[in-house]
Amino acid sequence: MRWFGLERSPNLLYAPAKLTLGLKVIGLRDDGYHLIDSEMVSVSLFDTLEYEPASGSALDLSIVDSFGSEEIDFNICSVALDSSNTITKGAALFGMGGHCIVYKRIPPGGGLGGGSSDVAAMIRYCTSKYEPLLNASELSSAILRIGADVPFCVGVDRAFISGIGEVFAPGVARRDKFVLFLLPVHSSTPQVYRRFDEMGPNLDSLGELGEFENDLESAAIAVSPILGRYRSALTDRFKRVPSMAGSGSTYFCNGDFDDLDLRAMGEVAGAEWSYVDFGDDGLGAVLAVSVQEVHRSDLD
Ligand SMILES: C[C@@](CO)(OP(=O)(O)O)[C@H](O)COP(=O)(O)OP(=O)(O)OC[C@H]1O[C@@H](n2ccc(N)nc2=O)[C@H](O)[C@@H]1O
Ligand SMILES: Nc1ncnc2c1ncn2[C@@H]1O[C@H](COP(=O)(O)OP(=O)(O)O)[C@@H](O)[C@H]1O
Incomplete structure (x- = not known):
């Protein structure tokens, strides 16, 4: 089935880019993080993850440059595949590893939250299948530590964001x-x-x-x-x-x-x-x- 111009597959996890429509910095925390007022929306440029789960093992990650642009190099190879990768950190919250191929189209360092949306897709998947290793409040904190915009990316709904990224009020969903x-x-x-x-x-x-x-x-x-x-x-x-x-x-x-x-x-x-x-x-x-x-x- 065609879906947003993709072949939709039940074996793939979908990670839409995050678009920050407006952002005001309204304060600075003692730890150096900034308090923001922002409106964010998810948009139809997708990284897709092909994940073969295995519990209790390391996550073997690979990344494929899937935009296929020969004219422009988004330096997708620069993304680390070790434990610093957001996806690995997300799977670890559920004690999961296995194999994951990331078909990447969201340019790293593009301000579109690719790393955050990738881990959010993994968290949505793991939440639907496995028990987290942490209780609910520890899990929320751990998710925020992976990235300030990960909570928004897990939710995938237009929202007004505050705090460092963890507080949100729903926006009016449109098809902009x-x-x-x-x-x-x-x-x-x-x-x-x-x-x-x-x-x-x-x-x-x-x-x-x-x-x-x-x-x-x-x-x-x-x-x-x-x-x-x-x-x-x-x-x-x-x-x-x-x-x-x-x-x-x-x-x-x-x-x-x-x-x-x-x-x-x-x-x-x-x-x-x-x-x-x-x-x-x-x-x-x-x-x-x-x-x-x-x-x-x-x-x-
Ligand atoms: C600017 C925004 C919003 O549009 O997104 P991106 O442009 O990165 O996608 C977010 O605030 C980014 O969120 P995210 O990219 O998840 O940031 P993190 O990985 O948590 O933080 C990276 C670094 O940015 C700084 N940081 C991040 C968020 C925040 N509210 N205040 C900060 O000062 C901190 O120095 C932190 O060490
Ligand atoms: N799964 C991932 N995908 C992309 N980048 C990642 C990932 N995990 C960690 N990173 C790191 O996060 C950095 C920022 O990438 P990304 O989240 O796509 O952009 P941005 O913060 O500009 O929205 C990358 O340069 C890379 O070093």
């Missing part, structure tokens, strides 16, 4: 569409938050959380100035100012390919894609991907 611009740039979340602190508060951004406003964007551009060049090139090309996803590097616009006058060149994992070449601007190509909102009920 977005075009993601996947850039060949790895943006490091801890570095971006650190730079945010060094830059001091942005007085323009005081007040309510604005849709598509992201306090981390200036810091992400300060860490990786090439992001600012892509932002200008995207704005010139599409006559719209794109928004940054989370701590970057992905930029996105609300709407679909028709709105941006883009022609689909292929389809992958729930999304149509197209190249946008910025060679004339002295930049590489980016991969534009057309996605729609995904809800928890879509995964059942």
Whole structure:
């Protein structure tokens, strides 16, 4: 059966990308984590996990670059396959190991929560089959320690997020569409938050959380100035100012390919894609991907 442009299989676990629609930093905890106000939604660009469980053993992980883009290298091989991988940490909460192949399409360091969504898919699977090794409150804390946005990714429903990522209020589920611009740039979340602190508060951004406003964007551009060049090139090309996803590097616009006058060149994992070449601007190509909102009920 075709489902979000994928062949749906009962043997695969589905990990949708997380899109941060807006983010305000409203405080700093003693341990260095930032308190945020944010709206997040899951979208139809999927990593898929093929998991053969075995209890009490190590998890043997492998990762396959499944976007299959020959033009753009998202450095998927850089993802560690040892106990630092989020998926391994998630399976360990249930005493599980075995074999897992990750078909990766969510670029690491793209601000789309790929590592968090991968472990969330494993946690949803293990919760449905096995007993956790911890009690409920210890389990929630352990999940949050794997990544601040893992609780959102486990839930897969549009939500307003606060705390460091663990407090959420449901948003109104819609079927919004977005075009993601996947850039060949790895943006490091801890570095971006650190730079945010060094830059001091942005007085323009005081007040309510604005849709598509992201306090981390200036810091992400300060860490990786090439992001600012892509932002200008995207704005010139599409006559719209794109928004940054989370701590970057992905930029996105609300709407679909028709709105941006883009022609689909292929389809992958729930999304149509197209190249946008910025060679004339002295930049590489980016991969534009057309996605729609995904809800928890879509995964059942
Ligand atoms: C920025 C956001 C939101 O859009 O997502 P990404 O862009 O990474 O996808 C999240 O806040 C990221 O969540 P996540 O990527 O899970 O972060 P973690 O792995 O827990 O933390 C990595 C590092 O980022 C910093 N960090 C993270 C979350 C937070 N609320 N405050 C922080 O200061 C900490 O320095 C931490 O050591
Ligand atoms: N399963 C995983 N998939 C991707 N990255 C992972 C995974 N486990 C650990 N990581 C680490 O997390 C980093 C951030 O990747 P990711 O979560 O996809 O992006 P972001 O934090 O920008 O949303 C990667 O560079 C990688 O080192």
